[in-house]
Every structure is written in C-alpha cells, then in structure tokens.
Amino acid sequence: MFVDRPVGIDLGTTNSEIALCHPSERRIYLYADRFGRKTMPSAVAWDAKNASLLVGHAARARRTKGGAIVESIKRKMGQTTRTEVGPHALLPEEISAAILKELRTRFAEYLAAEAAGGSDVDMRVARATVTVPAYFDAPQVEATRRAAEQSGLEVLSILQEPTAAAIHATWKHRLGDGNFLVYDLGGGTFDVSIVRCLGGEYQVLAIDGDNYLGGDDLDRRFAERLRLDLVKRGYTLELDVRQNADDALRWSKLVHLAQEIKESLSTRDVVHVSKQDIFEDQGGESVGYDAEIGRAEYESVVGGLIDTTLDCCERALQKSRQLASVGIDGIDHVLLVGGSTRVPLVVRKVTELLAEKSKNAKPLQDEVDTCVALGAAIHAAQLGGLRIGDAAKKSRVSFLTPLAGEGKQLRLGVRVEEAPEGARTLAVRANEQPLAATAFAPGENVRLDVPLGENEENPATLALVDAKGATLAELSFALYRVRAGEARPRASALSRPSVVAKDIALEVVRAGRRERRVLLSHGTGLPAKVSREFFTVDQSGRVVLRLLQERLPIKTLVIEVPPETKVGSRVELELSCDESMRMEARAEVAGQELWALVEAPSAVRYEKVEAILALLDEAEEAGRTLWGAFGQAYHRECEKLCASIRELLAIDPDKCDAHCQKLRLLIDEFRGGEHEAMTPPMHRFEQVLDTLRRIVYRATGPLVGMDRTAWEERLTRIAEEAQRAYEASDGPAWRRLFNELQALVETAYQEELSTVRHDDPTYVARRFASVFAWASRLELDLEDFQPSATEEVRGVQLAEKERLVAWLREKCSRPLAAASGGERDVAETRRTLEQVASELERIQAALERIPSIGLVTDRGSR
Incomplete structure (x- = not known):
C-alpha cells in the first residue's frame, strides 16, 4: 500500500527545506538529516571520481577543499545563461531540479523511517507546492515550475513565500483574521508583503522587494571591508572577479569568512578572528587575518543594506494604504522570515520602525529558516x-x-x-x-x-x-x-495568495508611435483575467499583438485576417494569469481566433564591462535633458543606481546585472527606450499635460495671466503641435513643446500656491500632508543612502549622513509631531510648516551633495 500526501518545498537561495502536514493536522513533518539539520544547502558540485553530481552538504564541503561549487543559483532563475558543472553546462532550472530531486529522495527516506513507523507502507513524495519570492516575475516562476517537474514532482501550486509564512504563523498560533507584514530576508532575496487573512483566505495587498538583496549581500559588503583592511596591511588584492578565476576564488573565500563573522556576531558582541593561510594574494603571499571585530563595527558596514529593506517596506505600506487603507497602524502582526533575520540589527530596526508602530510591538520570529516550507505544506495539504x-x-x-x-x-x-x-x-x-x-x-x-x-x-x-x-x-x-478549542485555522484553497510582480502590457500604436497599454498592473491579485478592446490601424492582412512584461517582449500573437478587413475593426484580447503567474492569451478579430501560452521574456544581459560603461554614459546623458521636478526625481534614483553599479562591477556580476536592468528601465521611463527617436516618451508628455489641466480647471480665476478660455486654446495648440511633431519625428520641435509644457505646469503650480489663503484650514491640512510626506521621503532617502566603498571617503559620508539624520529629527520630525497633536492655532501651524519646509529644502540639498564630498572642481575663484 502507498500513501501520497503533497509536500511543501522552500527552494531557497542558500538553503532548501521540505515538509509534510500530517492528516491529523496536529503536526508537520519537517525533514532533518541524521545530524538533526533541518535545512539542506542549495549547493551543487561535480564529483569527478564517481562522475555524478553532489548536492547539499557534500557539495558545500567542497568550499574548504577549493573545489568548484554552484551556489545561489536561485538568483539566475528565468535566465538562459548556462553554468559549468563538471563536464556539463546546465541551465539554472536544471541545477535547481537536481536540488529538488535530492530533497525528494531524502524526504522519502525520512518519512519511511518516521511517519510510516517501520511498516511496509510506501510513503511517496510525488506532489508539491513550491514557494517563490513574492518579487519573482513570470519567467522566474515558470523556471521554478519546470525545475520541480524535471525533478519528478507534480506541481500543485506555486506559492509566494511571504504568504506561506503567514499561513504557518496563523496555523501555529491559532490566530484569527488580521493583517500581516511579512519581512522575508533570506540568503539571496528580500521580500516584503502586506497580507490580509479573512475567513481562511489570504489576499496579498501589496508587495515590494529586491531579488538581489539578502544575506549573501551582507557577506559581500563585509568581505569588501575585509579586503580593504588586508590591502592596508600590505597584501596585493586588487581583485577582478568578473575576468579572473583566481580572483573569483580569493573573493569567495573572503565572503565565506565574512559569513562566519556574521553568524558569530549574531550571538556575541565581539568576535576574535584568527585565520592563517586563507589563500595567496596576487603576489603569491600567504594571506592571514587576525583581528577583533565588534558588532557595532559590523553594523556600520552593512547598515545601509538593512535600510534598503525598510525602504521597500515603506513602499509596500504606501501601496496597501492606497488599495485597502491598511497602513502600519493597521498591521496586526509583523513576521520575521528568513535566516538573515537572525542578524541583531535586522531585529532591532524592524522592531523599532515597524513592529512598535503596529498593533503588536514584538515581531513574530518562529522557525525563520523553515516556516516557509511549513506553511507551504499546510497549503499543499488543503489543495491535494x-x-x-x-x-x-x-x-x-x-x-x-x-x-x-x-x-x-x-x-x-x-x-x-x-x-x-x-x-x-x-x-x-x-x-x-x-x-x-x-x-x-x-x-x-x-x-x-x-x-x-x-x-x-x-x-x-x-x-x-x-x-x-x-x-x-x-x-x-x-x-x-479534534478537541474543542484545539482546531487550527485552515488556509482556504480558494484564496488569492499571489500578486503580479511586474506590469504586463500590450504594445499599441498611438500618434504613429509604439506605446505601452498596461493590461495587468503591478500588484494585481491572482488569479486574474482581463479583457480589452483594440482596433486595427491598417489593411496589412494580419493583426500583431505584442505582449510586454514591463518593456520586455514576452509573446507575439499574429492573426491572419482578410486584407479587405476595414481599418478600425474591433480586436478583442483576453489575458488570464493564474496564481503561479502562468499566462494565457486569447485574441479574436474578424471571426479569426488565436489562443497561446505566454512565454518568458529574454532580458538583455549586461555581462561585458563595455556595455555597462555605455549604460552609465547613457544614464548621464539622459540626465542632462531632464530638469525641474521630473529631473530631480530621475537624478535621485539614477545616482543611487549608478553608485551601486560601480561598486558591484568587479565583485558581484549577477547583482550588477540586476541593477543595470533597473537603470535601463529608469532611463526608458523618463527619457524613452534605447531605439526611440523621440524623447522624452509620449506617456511623459501626457502625464504633464494632464497635471496642467487639473491645475487649470480647479483655478477660480486667471492663472499665469490667462483665463480659462485662453488656457484651453493654448493647451489645444500645444497638444496639436506636439502630435504633429511626434508623428513627423521632429525631435527638436517635440522637445521644445515638452519643455514649454513643463515650464507652464511648474509656473502654474507656484502661482496656484501663491493665491491660496494661507489661513484656510483646508489649505493648512493639505500643506501639512505635503510637508509630512516630504519629510518621510527624505528620511527614507537618508536610510537608503549607499556610501562609497572607499574606506576614507565612506567615513566622511557616513558622518555627514548622521548629521543630516539628527538635523531632520530635531528641526523637522519633532515640530511636525507637535503640530499634529491636539488643537492648534491655524496661523501658528502654518508658520511651523513653512519653517519645516525651509529646513527640508536645505537638508535635501545637503543630501544630494553627499556623494561629491571631498571632490575637486575646475571652477576656482580668482
């Protein structure tokens, strides 16, 4: 006789886990090896002696022997890049399939000994729910599904990791309905999800995160600190991980040392490091390291990365406030998930900045390494x-x-x-x-x-x-x-536990140019189905529907139609996406119908240094054409990404590539795509035009010397001239009209502010909200600031950052807190707001100058 109960699997960047919920629902079987280790390293190596793959602890043991091992392959899921494993060149999903197959085999043996109790019952491991980060996009999710299928598993569902953690927390603590903020910092990825549980159903309200931020990055950041310290001691360590295999091995051993230091400092305030013969430097000298490292020193180095995760949390909370009016004060529980949440700095900051502002001041931190697999097992049991x-x-x-x-x-x-x-x-x-x-x-x-x-x-x-x-x-x-009062909550199989990670759009023709029309926007709950109506623009005999994920093509549907089909004929498109982000598209035009699975996009890889440098030059060039509020927004984000790319260029090629992708999207968003002749893009022009129209139509009198009629004539003229310029590909005329429109909107906005009665309580309330948002944004920008990798410059920049933090707290945050409490005189509140706004301007200017502290100028005084 055989028993087949579906399992839950957390396929992690650093470690992986597998679990099964017992039919009694009183306990969950979690795999542990004979040494009691509940996690299996997500590591693969080649055993030349036996001509086979090594997986797990056996593979990771090759670290100390200098053998080549593959780790953190999860970061490459969805890519077509192959990795050398012995004589084989494997896709990321093939390497992941080897990890999953090993998990299956070991867990079947474990269940035979534990669950079957020594009987002849065959405990099968054949069906599974597999988890993915909430911020995984469609190709990454689909690659995970293929990996599981290649390992011999039937995939019941793909579940987002934060949702799985919330399911386990609800089950373990017998929690009722509520809102969860799930802070998931693993080995290679960071996710934050705002999850609502209502009647056993889980709805993801908002997500944010970074697929290239995790414990590995803490290790790399501190490894760079160790490298700089060793250089000061006289070792030759100008490493080029991208081009030199020996340097890559040296760097991996430094990262491993940094990981050991991190783990030791999780339980101690000071750790003494004494390592000899770690490797030979580039001059052939044997490298040793002997030092005492304190927790405060470690936290000063990696603190910026933790601040970045909190920035993601704030963005997710902003989205959940907009969607469901759930801010931090509406969060019932903050959950800490992932092995990297053991870092004391993470626990402290999450507690102070999130948990203490929620309904429960202490975050839940249960089985951080395994709670995702445990939650997936509960969900799998309900489904299968x-x-x-x-x-x-x-x-x-x-x-x-x-x-x-x-x-x-x-x-x-x-x-x-x-x-x-x-x-x-x-x-x-x-x-x-x-x-x-x-x-x-x-x-x-x-x-x-x-x-x-x-x-x-x-x-x-x-x-x-x-x-x-x-x-x-x-x-x-x-x-x-089940005894009375002992029933545990069940996750409904009808829940919507996932959301769209990135916009899914259709390429359409507008004003003679290709533009995007978003069909499924970022944050849409899954499963989802959307229908849209479009119209033909020519009589070419075919209709081309090109679907995009953000700006990357993922599927092109071509429908053959009679050439005599009238221009303007209706085109119906239906796009459906299940909770695993598997997409299907159906299109119909002129009686012809086409159905297709939507495939994954192939991103442009930034592997060569020349391509990265060209992208940085393009980002700088794009910034020269942007000014005003849009220019400021672009420069704030662009400078952070460019600094990060330069820091990662030689030490972390995969993360460097991910940041290059983000920079590419930022340039496309503000200036237009690589091959677009007209910049900025049409959607930017339309945004500015809509903003100006709203200002004009809410004005009660003349604005910038024009009445309503004059404004309508001018806006109509600008729109018509802009459309002609766009259709004619007249770049100079297009940019002139865009600049005219941007100047008008900023002038009109300033005049609107000057005509408002400043003692009007409504105005003061709006002004308070605006200033408060500005202060909050500056606070996040300060937390997110990434200092230079150069030790001497880094110290000066961090000191300036701390000065600005104290300035913001003293001159802005405290006055705003006082102004928000109780009944206050409107005039007094307005004066406080203007003073705070003046301070914020100065702080923002100082923050923007931090990256250039100590640099020289070619404009001297004579």
Missing part, C-alpha cells in the same frame, strides 16, 4: 488532500476533504481514481463494522457521512466492493477527532 492506494490490487483513492473534525460525524469527500474491475460500492469500516457506504463511478466525487470515534485517532478502512458484496480491495487510513 490525501491519496492512498494499492498498485497490486489496482486501487487508488483520494480524500478531497480533511480527515479531522470536531463533531460527532465527519463528511468525507472521496474520489475513486482507480478500482478493480467490477467494483461498484465504496464502504468505510472500523473494527469490521460498516460506518458508511455509497455507490461510485471511477473519477466521480462522492460524499460519505462517517461517525467519528471518541479517540484522537480512529483507525478505519476503505473497501471497494462488487455487486455481490465481495471486497475486492481494502485500504487503511485513520480519522481524527
């Missing part, structure tokens, strides 16, 4: 039930409902998937006594009301009986009684 069978007797039955209940009887949902020839009746028995029976047909779902015994576990059998009453096959199982 329990399957039992006997291959020899050709019988297989699935229980579709839980086997545990509180009442006197339990309603069982059962499907007979395979039965011996002649079987007609399904009977439930206990101690040879009949409990319930019903007729069935193979593949049909049936219901049986079965009396529930008084014991916690009540053994029973399921018999397949022929028309004469003869038992053709009998399968053993058990029913479980």
Whole structure:
C-alpha cells in the first residue's frame, strides 16, 4: 500500500527545506538529516571520481577543499545563461531540479523511517507546492515550475513565500483574521508583503522587494571591508572577479569568512578572528587575518543594506494604504522570515520602525529558516488532500476533504481514481463494522457521512466492493477527532495568495508611435483575467499583438485576417494569469481566433564591462535633458543606481546585472527606450499635460495671466503641435513643446500656491500632508543612502549622513509631531510648516551633495 500526501518545498537561495502536514493536522513533518539539520544547502558540485553530481552538504564541503561549487543559483532563475558543472553546462532550472530531486529522495527516506513507523507502507513524495519570492516575475516562476517537474514532482501550486509564512504563523498560533507584514530576508532575496487573512483566505495587498538583496549581500559588503583592511596591511588584492578565476576564488573565500563573522556576531558582541593561510594574494603571499571585530563595527558596514529593506517596506505600506487603507497602524502582526533575520540589527530596526508602530510591538520570529516550507505544506495539504492506494490490487483513492473534525460525524469527500474491475460500492469500516457506504463511478466525487470515534485517532478502512458484496480491495487510513478549542485555522484553497510582480502590457500604436497599454498592473491579485478592446490601424492582412512584461517582449500573437478587413475593426484580447503567474492569451478579430501560452521574456544581459560603461554614459546623458521636478526625481534614483553599479562591477556580476536592468528601465521611463527617436516618451508628455489641466480647471480665476478660455486654446495648440511633431519625428520641435509644457505646469503650480489663503484650514491640512510626506521621503532617502566603498571617503559620508539624520529629527520630525497633536492655532501651524519646509529644502540639498564630498572642481575663484 502507498500513501501520497503533497509536500511543501522552500527552494531557497542558500538553503532548501521540505515538509509534510500530517492528516491529523496536529503536526508537520519537517525533514532533518541524521545530524538533526533541518535545512539542506542549495549547493551543487561535480564529483569527478564517481562522475555524478553532489548536492547539499557534500557539495558545500567542497568550499574548504577549493573545489568548484554552484551556489545561489536561485538568483539566475528565468535566465538562459548556462553554468559549468563538471563536464556539463546546465541551465539554472536544471541545477535547481537536481536540488529538488535530492530533497525528494531524502524526504522519502525520512518519512519511511518516521511517519510510516517501520511498516511496509510506501510513503511517496510525488506532489508539491513550491514557494517563490513574492518579487519573482513570470519567467522566474515558470523556471521554478519546470525545475520541480524535471525533478519528478507534480506541481500543485506555486506559492509566494511571504504568504506561506503567514499561513504557518496563523496555523501555529491559532490566530484569527488580521493583517500581516511579512519581512522575508533570506540568503539571496528580500521580500516584503502586506497580507490580509479573512475567513481562511489570504489576499496579498501589496508587495515590494529586491531579488538581489539578502544575506549573501551582507557577506559581500563585509568581505569588501575585509579586503580593504588586508590591502592596508600590505597584501596585493586588487581583485577582478568578473575576468579572473583566481580572483573569483580569493573573493569567495573572503565572503565565506565574512559569513562566519556574521553568524558569530549574531550571538556575541565581539568576535576574535584568527585565520592563517586563507589563500595567496596576487603576489603569491600567504594571506592571514587576525583581528577583533565588534558588532557595532559590523553594523556600520552593512547598515545601509538593512535600510534598503525598510525602504521597500515603506513602499509596500504606501501601496496597501492606497488599495485597502491598511497602513502600519493597521498591521496586526509583523513576521520575521528568513535566516538573515537572525542578524541583531535586522531585529532591532524592524522592531523599532515597524513592529512598535503596529498593533503588536514584538515581531513574530518562529522557525525563520523553515516556516516557509511549513506553511507551504499546510497549503499543499488543503489543495491535494490525501491519496492512498494499492498498485497490486489496482486501487487508488483520494480524500478531497480533511480527515479531522470536531463533531460527532465527519463528511468525507472521496474520489475513486482507480478500482478493480467490477467494483461498484465504496464502504468505510472500523473494527469490521460498516460506518458508511455509497455507490461510485471511477473519477466521480462522492460524499460519505462517517461517525467519528471518541479517540484522537480512529483507525478505519476503505473497501471497494462488487455487486455481490465481495471486497475486492481494502485500504487503511485513520480519522481524527479534534478537541474543542484545539482546531487550527485552515488556509482556504480558494484564496488569492499571489500578486503580479511586474506590469504586463500590450504594445499599441498611438500618434504613429509604439506605446505601452498596461493590461495587468503591478500588484494585481491572482488569479486574474482581463479583457480589452483594440482596433486595427491598417489593411496589412494580419493583426500583431505584442505582449510586454514591463518593456520586455514576452509573446507575439499574429492573426491572419482578410486584407479587405476595414481599418478600425474591433480586436478583442483576453489575458488570464493564474496564481503561479502562468499566462494565457486569447485574441479574436474578424471571426479569426488565436489562443497561446505566454512565454518568458529574454532580458538583455549586461555581462561585458563595455556595455555597462555605455549604460552609465547613457544614464548621464539622459540626465542632462531632464530638469525641474521630473529631473530631480530621475537624478535621485539614477545616482543611487549608478553608485551601486560601480561598486558591484568587479565583485558581484549577477547583482550588477540586476541593477543595470533597473537603470535601463529608469532611463526608458523618463527619457524613452534605447531605439526611440523621440524623447522624452509620449506617456511623459501626457502625464504633464494632464497635471496642467487639473491645475487649470480647479483655478477660480486667471492663472499665469490667462483665463480659462485662453488656457484651453493654448493647451489645444500645444497638444496639436506636439502630435504633429511626434508623428513627423521632429525631435527638436517635440522637445521644445515638452519643455514649454513643463515650464507652464511648474509656473502654474507656484502661482496656484501663491493665491491660496494661507489661513484656510483646508489649505493648512493639505500643506501639512505635503510637508509630512516630504519629510518621510527624505528620511527614507537618508536610510537608503549607499556610501562609497572607499574606506576614507565612506567615513566622511557616513558622518555627514548622521548629521543630516539628527538635523531632520530635531528641526523637522519633532515640530511636525507637535503640530499634529491636539488643537492648534491655524496661523501658528502654518508658520511651523513653512519653517519645516525651509529646513527640508536645505537638508535635501545637503543630501544630494553627499556623494561629491571631498571632490575637486575646475571652477576656482580668482
């Protein structure tokens, strides 16, 4: 006889875990090896002696032996880049499949010993729910699914990791309805999700995160500190990880040392490091390191990365406030997930800046390494039930409902998937006594009301009986009684546990130019289906529908239609996306229909230094054409990304590539795509035009010397001239009109402010909200500031940053807090706001100058 209960798997960047929820729902089996280790390293290496792959601890042990191992492959999921593993060149999903196959094999052995209790029951590991970071996009999710299928698993669902953690927390602590902020800092990725639990259903309200930020990055950041310290001591260590294999090995050993220091400082304030013969430097000198490192020193180096995660949290909270009015004060529980949340700085900052402002001042921190797999196991049990069978007797039955209940009887949902020839009746028995029976047909779902015994576990059998009453096959199982008040919450299989990570759009023609029309926006709950109507623009005999993920093409549908089809004929497009981000598209035009699965995009890789430098030059050039409020927004984000790219160029090629992708999108958003002749793009022009129209139509009198009629004429003229310039590809005229429009909107906004009665309570309330948002944004910018990697410059920059933080707190945050409390005079509040705004301008200017502290200028005074 075999038992098949679906498992939950957390395929992690650093470690992976697998678990199974017992049918009694009282406990969860979590894999542990013979040493009690509950996690398996996500590491793969080649064993030349046996000509086979090594996976897990055996592979990671190659670190100390200098052998080549593959780690953090999760960061490359969805890419087509192959990695050398011995004689093989494998895709990321193929390497991940090897990890999952090893997990399957080991867990089957573990269950045979633990769950089956030494019996001859075959405990199968065949079906699974596999988790992914909330910020994984469609190609990464699909690659994870393929990896699981290649390992021999049937994938019941792909579940986002923060949702799995919330499911486990609810199950373990028997929590009721509520809102969770899940802070998930793993080895290679960071996610934050705002999750609402209501009646057993989980809805993701907002997500944010970074697929290239995790414990590995803390290690790399501190490894760079170690490298600089060793250089000061006289070692030759100008490493080029990208181009030199020996340098890559030296760097990996420094990273490993940094990881050991991080883990030691999680439990101690000071750690003494004494390592000899770590490796040879570039001059052949044996490198040793001997020093005392304090927790405060470590935190000063990695603190900026933790601040970046909190920036993501704030963005997620802003989205959840907009969508569902759930801010930090509406969060019931803050959950800490992932091994990197053991770092004391993480716990302290999350507690101070998030948990203490929520309804529970202390974050939940339960089984941070394994809670995702545990939650996935609970969800998998709800989706897949329990399957039992006997291959020899050709019988297989699935229980579709839980086997545990509180009442006197339990309603069982059962499907007979395979039965011996002649079987007609399904009977439930206990101690040879009949409990319930019903007729069935193979593949049909049936219901049986079965009396529930008084014991916690009540053994029973399921018999397949022929028309004469003869038992053709009998399968053993058990029913479980749940005592009053002991029932654990169940995650509904009908929940919407995932959201769209990136915009899905359609390329359309507008004003003679290609533009994007968003179909599924970032943050849309899954599963989702959207229908849109478009129209043909020519009589070419075909309709081309090009779907994009952000700006990357993911699928092109081409429908052949009669050439005489009229221009303006209706085109209907339907796009559906399930909770695993698997997308299907259906299009219909002129009676012709086409259906297709939507494939993953292939991103442009920034692997060569020349391409990266060209991108940095393009970013700088784009900044010269942007000014005013849009220019400021671009420069703030661009400078952070460019500084990060320069820092990562030689030490972390994969993360450097990810930041290059972000910079590419930023340039495209503000200035237009690489191959667009017209910059800035049409959508930017339309945004500015819409902003100006709103200012004009809410004005009660003349604005900038023009009345409403004059404004309408001018805006119509600008729009018409801009459209002609865009269609004619007249770049100079297009940019002149855009600049005219931007100047008008900023002038009109300033004049609107000058005409407002400053003692009007409504104005003061709006002004307070604006100034408060400005102060909050500056606070996040200060937290997110990434100092220079050069030690001497870094110290000066951090000192200036701390000065600005204290300035912001003293001159802005405290006055704003005082102005928000109780009844205050409107005039006094307005004066406070103007003073704070003046201070904010000075602080922002000082913040923008931090990256250039100490640099020289070519404009001297004479």
